[in-house]
Amino acid sequence: MAEVVTFPSREPVDFVIIGSGAAGGVMAKELSTAGHSVVLLEQGPHLQAGDFKHDEWGYKHNGDLVWGRRQGHPQSFRKTENDEAVEREVCLGYAHNVGGSSVHFSGNFWRFRPIDFNEASVLGPISGTTFADWPISYDELEPYYTKVDWEVGVSGLQGPWDPPRSRDYPCPPMPVKSSGVILERAGKQLGYNPYPAPVAILSQPHNGRPACIHCGFCNGFGCEVNAKSSSMATMIPLALASGNCELRTSATVSRINTDESGRANEIVYWDAGGAQQAQRANAVVLCANGAETPRLLLLSESELFPDGLANTSGMVGRNLMFNGWSSAEGLFDEPINGHKSIPTTRVIHDFYSMDPSLGFYGGGGIDSRHSSDGLPMGSALGSGMFGGPRWGSEYKKLLQEEFTRTVAFHGHTTSLPQASNTVTLDHNLKDKWGRPALRTTYADHPDDISTMHFFQDRSVELLDAAGAIKINRIPIGEQEGNVHILGTCRMGNDPDNSVIDRFNRSHDVPNLFMCDGSSLVTGGRGQPTMTIMALAFRAADYIIGAARRNEI
Amino acid sequence: MERKLSRRAFLRVSSDAARGSCFALSMPMILSACRRAGEAAIKEEEFLNLSEEEVVEYSAIAARIIPTDETPGATEAGVIYFIDQVLGQDREQERLILQEGLKELQIATGLKFAGFYFHELDEFQQDQLLHEIEDTEFFGTIRYLTIAGMFSSPEYRGNRDNIGFDLLGFEDRHAWAPPYGYYDADYAEKGE
Numbered sequence: 001m002a003e004v005v006t007f008p009s010r011e012p013v014d015f016v017i018i019g020s021g022a023a024g025g026v027m028a029k030e031l032s033t034a035g036h037s038v039v040l041l042e043q044g045p046h047l048q049a050g051d052f053k054h055d056e057w058g059y060k061h062n063g064d065l066v067w068g069r070r071q072g073h074p075q076s077f078r079k080t081e082n083d084e085a086v087e088r089e090v091c092l093g094y095a096h097n098v099g100g101s102s103v104h105f106s107g108n109f110w111r112f113r114p115i116d117f118n119e120a121s122v123l124g125p126i127s128g129t130t131f132a133d134w135p136i137s138y139d140e141l142e143p144y145y146t147k148v149d150w151e152v153g154v155s156g157l158q159g160p161w162d163p164p165r166s167r168d169y170p171c172p173p174m175p176v177k178s179s180g181v182i183l184e185r186a187g188k189q190l191g192y193n194p195y196p197a198p199v200a201i202l203s204q205p206h207n208g209r210p211a212c213i214h215c216g217f218c219n220g221f222g223c224e225v226n227a228k229s230s231s232m233a234t235m236i237p238l239a240l241a242s243g244n245c246e247l248r249t250s251a252t253v254s255r256i257n258t259d260e261s262g263r264a265n266e267i268v269y270w271d272a273g274g275a276q277q278a279q280r281a282n283a284v285v286l287c288a289n290g291a292e293t294p295r296l297l298l299l300s301e302s303e304l305f306p307d308g309l310a311n312t313s314g315m316v317g318r319n320l321m322f323n324g325w326s327s328a329e330g331l332f333d334e335p336i337n338g339h340k341s342i343p344t345t346r347v348i349h350d351f352y353s354m355d356p357s358l359g360f361y362g363g364g365g366i367d368s369r370h371s372s373d374g375l376p377m378g379s380a381l382g383s384g385m386f387g388g389p390r391w392g393s394e395y396k397k398l399l400q401e402e403f404t405r406t407v408a409f410h411g412h413t414t415s416l417p418q419a420s421n422t423v424t425l426d427h428n429l430k431d432k433w434g435r436p437a438l439r440t441t442y443a444d445h446p447d448d449i450s451t452m453h454f455f456q457d458r459s460v461e462l463l464d465a466a467g468a469i470k471i472n473r474i475p476i477g478e479q480e481g482n483v484h485i486l487g488t489c490r491m492g493n494d495p496d497n498s499v500i501d502r503f504n505r506s507h508d509v510p511n512l513f514m515c516d517g518s519s520l521v522t523g524g525r526g527q528p529t530m531t532i533m534a535l536a537f538r539a540a541d542y543i544i545g546a547a548r549r550n551e552i
Numbered sequence: 553m554e555r556k557l558s559r560r561a562f563l564r565v566s567s568d569a570a571r572g573s574c575f576a577l578s579m580p581m582i583l584s585a586c587r588r589a590g591e592a593a594i595k596e597e598e599f600l601n602l603s604e605e606e607v608v609e610y611s612a613i614a615a616r617i618i619p620t621d622e623t624p625g626a627t628e629a630g631v632i633y634f635i636d637q638v639l640g641q642d643r644e645q646e647r648l649i650l651q652e653g654l655k656e657l658q659i660a661t662g663l664k665f666a667g668f669y670f671h672e673l674d675e676f677q678q679d680q681l682l683h684e685i686e687d688t689e690f691f692g693t694i695r696y697l698t699i700a701g702m703f704s705s706p707e708y709r710g711n712r713d714n715i716g717f718d719l720l721g722f723e724d725r726h727a728w729a730p731p732y733g734y735y736d737a738d739y740a741e742k743g744e
Contacts, residue, residue, distance in 0.1 A: 053705070336732075
């Protein structure tokens, strides 16, 4: 390990990166190993493998990773801008730690497909939406997906079901679980093409990290052996080893300042002790996620930027997308034991693009998991799902019957961008620092709901084909929050209706880059993290070149 | 990198597993659990936040949500200790819901069974009262906390001796290897 580098705050570093998650971690590694001085600001702590535990209460119910009201970060929600926002514990959920949500996510790592980048021109406009093509193609992003595969670490099986790839996966697929076998057999019976789920979890040692030991605590938890390919486990150590990157944790950014010419030059933040600090920078890369990136831009309003920094388009915070989700669960005769090993091992992508003759837009994938991520408490809360009492001795019998023998087929689906779905500032609700809270305004597009129903119907058919003895449809409701926080600083060629250009550079502020879920033009089919990392590798490549050419 | 291959939390399961749980009810199973623990005394300082009345009443409700029957229930798992602990952790809202709800339940108890506390009723009477309130926020909250105390990590003072985990068929291990279940074993055997 290189010596820990520290930079004086009054002298500009080459880059300040705000946020150390899926994108920020990649960005820190790329820029620092290219020789640039980097200060990486992260509002949470630097938790590492040895800090994580199998603590369902703490992580899933107490906000230990995903902070909310109790940690001083309340949020609010409203369906439309005419409604009054109601305070929520958490509405847009993300992990507050080095590595961000790449630490506690499921590890599902689907690439987007070529159609995701030009679907609007293939299908035509959809009324009430801002559905648009990306300014880049799959082919332009493919080398960076491959970079993610190899540098971050992905397990999977190359095959005809896969989007085109220039290089095979570095690790073979994870061993199939009973839940995967059930989906695979049912899928084949119905004429579909089930295949091994690509995951950011190592099936064999790679890049000095060990293989997964199948403990079962992936989704919502940090990996205790570093087998999950979070940016914390993969990128941050390389950034710190470069000797060019200073990581400052418990650093909460309050605003980005600009000089008279409108260039970002200073980042103001509260340090761990609550004292205000300011770090000078030659350029800023904002990777704070689809909620905090627009919020920070809006908080950074000034005389020069009265509607918020980098927001002359008025698009900062707009086009919020979640990804649709629907599920059906089935009870089987024999033990499935979904609590062992990774969340999902098989996926069906035969409905990636649905037939437009159905009358609504949509698409997605189906994977098979335990109904409650294999977690004891979550399962017990949901038990009795096939009918029956929710407490008492009979309920207790259901618990014993259901925990080991249920499987859920989840549909992960599209979410159309709508300008009216937003992240804004709630001036009536303050966080612990006195900043206006995150306010979410969101209503699903009717096509998103239709798509969820379509996928649930397919899941039910699959469960039936698989021989489930009982089947339950989880009610499909309107979404009021999510952990996929996408589209709120969208990429585009036109500065009038997008926030960043095709290389993630702000249209308005030449030395400000945004890269995270907010960059996405469309939300894909439910697993955005790999695309966020690929975009970060691509943007970093461009930034390094531009810095060399003195074009930042 | 140091790796934790065993659960720190499990080491903390205290020998007082059943000791504190036995004062509110007098079912034979619980008494025998108390005897096993070798101590029947209640230590007041063991409760950090709940009043004695809350302790006995919430315990009685929890014991109907996850009863003691052929297998141990909320009482043996020490669910009340979990509730006591987490209510002190910035959960004023839930605390108020419980306190208000308990008052209402006690009023309903008095109307039906004059002169009795909820915990003094028999199981049938208790269930009768709980069925009437099962859609309330109060019942939802105490059900949530009972289940949480039954199935969360023992480091939060519930789920003693992994009673909750055992009930589900969940084993908290750090490593598994295939086959995980019946279907993948069958798949491997058939060479699919």
